[in-house]
Amino acid sequence: xxxxxxxxxxxxxxxxxLHFGSLITALGSYLDAKSQGGEWxxxxxxxxxxxxxxxxxxxxxxxxxxxxxxxxxxxxxQRQRGEAYAAxxxxxxxxxxxxxxxxxxxxxxxxxxxxxGAPVYPGICRAGLAPGKIARALRVDTRGACVDFADRxxxxxxxxxxxxxxxxxxxxxxxxxxxxxxxxxxxxxxGITDIVRGADLLDSTLRQVYLxxxxxxxxxxxxxxxxxxxxxxxxxxxxxxxxxxxxxxxxPALVQALRFLNHAPPQALEGAETREILAWAVQxxxxxxxxxxxxxxxxx
Ligand code: GLU
Numbered sequence: 001x002x003x004x005x006x007x008x009x010x011x012x013x014x015x016x017x018l019h020f021g022s023l024i025t026a027l028g029s030y031l032d033a034k035s036q037g038g039e040w041x042x043x044x045x046x047x048x049x050x051x052x053x054x055x056x057x058x059x060x061x062x063x064x065x066x067x068x069x070x071x072x073x074x075x076x077x078q079r080q081r082g083e084a085y086a087a088x089x090x091x092x093x094x095x096x097x098x099x100x101x102x103x104x105x106x107x108x109x110x111x112x113x114x115x116x117g118a119p120v121y122p123g124i125c126r127a128g129l130a131p132g133k134i135a136r137a138l139r140v141d142t143r144g145a146c147v148d149f150a151d152r153x154x155x156x157x158x159x160x161x162x163x164x165x166x167x168x169x170x171x172x173x174x175x176x177x178x179x180x181x182x183x184x185x186x187x188x189x190x191g192i193t194d195i196v197r198g199a200d201l202l203d204s205t206l207r208q209v210y211l212x213x214x215x216x217x218x219x220x221x222x223x224x225x226x227x228x229x230x231x232x233x234x235x236x237x238x239x240x241x242x243x244x245x246x247x248x249x250x251x252p253a254l255v256q257a258l259r260f261l262n263h264a265p266p267q268a269l270e271g272a273e274t275r276e277i278l279a280w281a282v283q284x285x286x287x288x289x290x291x292x293x294x295x296x297x298x299x300x
Contacts (some may be wrong), residue, residue: 004040008194009280010064010071011183012197013045014045014056019242021198021228021235023257026211027281028225028290030069030215031263037286041190042071047078047182059244066247076190078198080183085177088185089170090150091215092140098170100135101125113166120166136173140211142166147206147213152223153292156201159206168207182206198237199224223287226296228260233295250274260298262289 010026014019018026033040043062046052064071064184090223103111103124112122121139129135140163159165170181183204187195195205202224212219228236235243245253254274258264258281265272265280 006033006036006194007041007190007192008033008038008075009043009103009190009192010061010069010185011043011045011188013048013196014052014060015096016053016056016238017059018199018232019236019238019244020257021147022239023227023245023253024068024225024260025196026064026067026069027200027254027257028223028261030278031261031281031285032194032196032223032287035281038073038194040190041073041076043078043186043190045078045179045182045260047179048176049079055266056278063245066274067245068278076186078186081182081186082177084185084189085182085198086213088181089138089177092170092211095214097141097214098138099126099141099167100129100134101139101167101169102129102135102136104136113163114141120164123167126167138171139167140170140214142168142210142225145210147210149205149209149219149222151202151220152287153290154202154224154294155292157202157206157224159203161206161210165203165207170211180204180211184208184211184215184217187220188212188215190243192220194221194223196223196225198227198235202294224294225261226291226293228298229295231297235295236269251277254278256298256300258294262291 008029010029012022017036030040031100045059051071091184108119108121111122113120113122142161146291147161151157169178171177205222234240251274254277263281263284265277
């Protein structure tokens with residue numbers, strides 16, 4: 001396969017239909033790809049079957065069509081990729097950086113060195129399981145891992161992984177591969193050159209950069225967009241009851257999402273077709289115009 005100069009992707013988790021927050025991510029990554037003549041792929045992150053909401057995958061595909069966000073290539077599904085994830089895990093195990101962990105959530109919360117709600121695993125099982133303990137999850141050792149990358153919008157991002165994130169899970173107690181590992185394997189295999197997504201994933205990106213270094217995979221370029229939050233500073237999501245995108249009338253949300261990214265179309269395009277609005281946005285896309293913040297409230 002010849003390597004594209006720019007290959008981006010949108011990777012929604014099918015836990016529900018797309019909402020305004022997901023539209024911002026989809027739109028930002030689409031416009032960044034198309035403004036550079038790049039490809040834009042769609043990956044459905046259905047790694048965790050119990051979290052896949054009935055009908056959500058179909059609803060996502062239909063919303064993307066309604067909003068004119070046409071993807072390249074075949075849709076990728078994480079549920080079909082277990083073998084590739086297992087091979088990457090074996091690679092990490094070969095490096096001696098993976099260990100079995102027997103700790104329960106409660107034990108981790110009790111001994112965590114992190115903030116409440118964001119426990120940092122302190123490495124209890126690194127030296128082996130205590131007698132009588134049963135292995136639950138597999139973790140990657142983060143000792144000595146200071147990770148950094150340059151984000152196209154947020155600037156330099158760095159973290160002492162051991163202290164601030166802790167040894168993180170690569171395979172869960174229920175046998176499912178962790179999102180961090182799956183995302184790295186999929187993005188690398190598809191030759192994704194540019195990852196554009198919400199700044200709520202910055203911590204994930206640091207873990208993913210670490211996994212890429214371990215697996216000797218090249219780093220893509222990263223662009224983390226501001227996340228839309230409500231007046232309480234909560235991310236718009238299914239949990240905060242963000243309504244699904246209006247499929248019959250895409251223009252208002254499309255324009256509002258563009259305004260959020262500081263790319264409001266000119267008045268002459270008010271009432272124009274989705275296709276025309278998107279064409280204008282592709283022409284006028286400039287990362288320098290996007291507010292370099294991690295979260296923002298949309299103006300109504
Ligand atoms: N599916 C995840 C999400 O929607 C990850 C997306 C990504 O890797 O960009 O939050």
